[in-house]
Amino acid sequence: MSNSRQILEKACRMHLVFVSSLLPVANPTSGFDIANRVVLDALRAQGIRVSLLGYQTPGTQLAPSDGAAILGEQEVSTAKVSTRQKLLWLAAALFNRTTFSSAKMLACGKEDLRRKLQSLGPFDGLILNSVQLPGAFMDLFAGYPSIFIAHNVEAASASENALHAQSVFERYLLKREAKILANIEKRLCQRANFVWTLSQQDRISLDVADDLKSAVLPLVTSVNAPAILDANRQITYDLGLIGTWNWRPNRAGLDWFIEQVTPQLPEDMTIAIAGELADPPVGKLHPGLRFLGRVADARAFVASCAVIPLASTAGTGVQLKTIETFEMGLPCVATSLALRGMASIPSNCTVADEPSAFAAALVSTRATPRLVENAGNHAGQFHTAQMQQLSLAIGKGLAALG
Numbered sequence: 001m002s003n004s005r006q007i008l009e010k011a012c013r014m015h016l017v018f019v020s021s022l023l024p025v026a027n028p029t030s031g032f033d034i035a036n037r038v039v040l041d042a043l044r045a046q047g048i049r050v051s052l053l054g055y056q057t058p059g060t061q062l063a064p065s066d067g068a069a070i071l072g073e074q075e076v077s078t079a080k081v082s083t084r085q086k087l088l089w090l091a092a093a094l095f096n097r098t099t100f101s102s103a104k105m106l107a108c109g110k111e112d113l114r115r116k117l118q119s120l121g122p123f124d125g126l127i128l129n130s131v132q133l134p135g136a137f138m139d140l141f142a143g144y145p146s147i148f149i150a151h152n153v154e155a156a157s158a159s160e161n162a163l164h165a166q167s168v169f170e171r172y173l174l175k176r177e178a179k180i181l182a183n184i185e186k187r188l189c190q191r192a193n194f195v196w197t198l199s200q201q202d203r204i205s206l207d208v209a210d211d212l213k214s215a216v217l218p219l220v221t222s223v224n225a226p227a228i229l230d231a232n233r234q235i236t237y238d239l240g241l242i243g244t245w246n247w248r249p250n251r252a253g254l255d256w257f258i259e260q261v262t263p264q265l266p267e268d269m270t271i272a273i274a275g276e277l278a279d280p281p282v283g284k285l286h287p288g289l290r291f292l293g294r295v296a297d298a299r300a301f302v303a304s305c306a307v308i309p310l311a312s313t314a315g316t317g318v319q320l321k322t323i324e325t326f327e328m329g330l331p332c333v334a335t336s337l338a339l340r341g342m343a344s345i346p347s348n349c350t351v352a353d354e355p356s357a358f359a360a361a362l363v364s365t366r367a368t369p370r371l372v373e374n375a376g377n378h379a380g381q382f383h384t385a386q387m388q389q390l391s392l393a394i395g396k397g398l399a400a401l402g
Helices: 003-012 031-045 082-094 100-107 111-117 130-135 152-162 168-191 199-205 247-266 296-301 321-326 354-365 375-400
Strands: 015-023 051-058 070-074 126-131 146-150 194-197 214-216 237-242 271-274 287-293 303-312 332-336 349-351
Touching: 003 031, 003 130, 015 100, 015 130, 015 354, 015 375, 031 051, 031 126, 031 321, 031 375, 070 111, 082 100, 100 130, 100 168, 111 303, 126 130, 146 168, 146 287, 152 168, 152 247, 194 199, 194 354, 194 375, 199 214, 237 354, 247 354, 271 296, 296 303, 303 321, 303 354, 321 332, 321 349, 349 354
Parallel strands: 015 051, 015 126, 051 070, 126 146, 146 194, 194 214, 237 271, 237 303, 271 287, 303 332, 332 349
Antiparallel strands: none
16 A cells, blocks of 8 residues: 555544634635635545634634534624723733733633543644634643644734834734744744645745645635636626725735825726725725725625725735635736735736836726636636645645644
């Protein structure tokens, strides 16, 4: 029997526990939720039994799994909770010498968490998903074989946010966050049998750019190939952006687009912004701007837009909205940062980093919106290639668990 077949057969008998601050949901909408669901489905597609351990977002249904130990319902979005709750989280972070994000995870006590983890046994190892929950209980998880998923380089994101802090106190907190996160990420990477990142740059930044230690997970929006858009689809908006705008790096890109790009666009151009936005920009805005809030069907919204601006100016990891745009064959204008983690760029994607060049590219693309030639084939090939590479990367991680 070949070695690769032995590895595959052993993997099919594996039982892993997916440890995450927020558990994968049946109908994901945010980038974090989409990535979680894709990884879960990809693992199960390889015959892995996967149980879940973590908090459930209020009002959601969990994705199919092989068992779950729910720590409780938890709203972790800072923008959605009261000032009192924010202060409680801050106090917990300072008292426990941990990060603000990991402090949110302390609603469950260590012994309760240990019991819930043991209730899922026996299992062969852990998938430690991002830093929040694993960082809050690092010593508890240290005794198990594990794969760490780094969605971003969180310390770098916190450092970037500190540069844009609006007060001395906020800057202090973010610098503190960055310092602690750097230590947590280093320890999680060192202790893990294997590390999955979402971009090659993150492998380098986390100092795990060794093929025996890590691999990049090329993501998709779903393990199922998406339907391809009709080139004659109904267009409602000239430009459309969608995102989780309460996430600081995303908001930085949105603010850059609104403040520096839209003033250079024609006044009759319609620009739709979809997604929750706690504090919409005020002042003199482009007359075509429309803030839609959360939309019922993100894909239908994106399909109703002629051109997609991918205006990322900060952050790490990979942009799920970039992947979705490529999967759908939509014309787009993107900053270089929006394309991080992308191995290939379709022909109807224009790259521009200066506001004037970005605006000019949007006007030009809108004048002749076109899908990639033979869009169905291109989009299908993109998804197929991503899935093949995703399967290979997952296989490397499973092999490292022994």
